[in-house]
Amino acid sequence: MPETQSDQFDATLREWQIVDFTFEFSLVGRIYGDQKGRFPDGRWIITSAVRTKRHRVAAGQIVQTRNTRYLLVGTMH
Numbered sequence: 001m002p003e004t005q006s007d008q009f010d011a012t013l014r015e016w017q018i019v020d021f022t023f024e025f026s027l028v029g030r031i032y033g034d035q036k037g038r039f040p041d042g043r044w045i046i047t048s049a050v051r052t053k054r055h056r057v058a059a060g061q062i063v064q065t066r067n068t069r070y071l072l073v074g075t076m077h
Helices: none
Strands: 011-020 025-032 043-046 062-064 069-072
Touching: 025 069
Parallel strands: 011 069
Antiparallel strands: 011 025, 025 043, 062 069
16 A cells, blocks of 8 residues: 555644754654654654754755655654
8 A cells, every 4th residue: 555645654743843952853843643642742852863864954945854755744843
């Protein structure tokens, strides 16, 4: 059976921004539609280190962290 778009990510991240650390970066934002059931809609979270190349982190893109794929919605704040 072919994958649908929702099969490609675990949650959406809105009002997101990049948080830089010395050797890596994470994202902070509001999570919605968490397929893993960890967070209620609208909760502010900070992700684990992002594994997606930084130049690919943009609205409409799916980014990968250690265990989760996020669809980034809206523009970076």
